[in-house]
Amino acid sequence: MGWIFLIVAGAFEVVGVTGLNKVLKYNNIRSYLILFIGFILSxxxxxxxxxxxxxxxxxxxxTGIGTIGGAIVGxxxxxxxxxxxxxxxxxxxxSAVVGLKLSS
Incomplete structure (x- = not known):
């Protein structure tokens, strides 16, 4: 179950980073909600x-999931x-993330 939680955490990190980008561009309450909810859940x-x-x-x-997800969303x-x-x-x-999973 820990791996599922970890994948979900990485996905919500991407949501938080997307919210950060929206805050920088639009600076509205919706952007802040996406930012805070994404990082809190992450x-x-x-x-x-x-x-x-x-x-x-x-x-x-x-961090690997967040990095890859952020780059792909960008x-x-x-x-x-x-x-x-x-x-x-x-x-x-x-491949490094997969390698860590296989070695644990």
């Missing part, structure tokens, strides 16, 4: 995951570059 699920998973592993996977919705080098490095982060 940290809540991260703490649940850490009840059964080691701290170092949990934090590494959580490319799909905010016009960030989609060059091959960026995609290769996102793939490297993903």
């Amino acid at each position: 940290f809540s699920f991260l703490s649940l995951a850490m009840e059964t998973l080691p701290m170092g592993l949990s934090y590494a996977v959580w 490319m799909l919705f905010y016009g960030e570059p989609k060059d091959w080098k960026r995609l290769v490095f996102i793939g490297m982060i993903l």
Whole structure:
């Protein structure tokens, strides 16, 4: 169950980061709600995951999911570059996260 909590925590981190981007662009109450709710849920699920998973592993996977998710959301919705080098490095982060899962 810890891995499911960790994946959900990473997904909500992406929601929080998206809210942060919206706050910087629009500065309205909806953006702040997305920001705060995303991060509150992210940290809540991260703490649940850490009840059964080691701290170092949990934090590494959580930040990896957030990094990959944030980069993909940026490319799909905010016009960030989609060059091959960026995609290769996102793939490297993903392979590291999978490697951590397989080794634990």
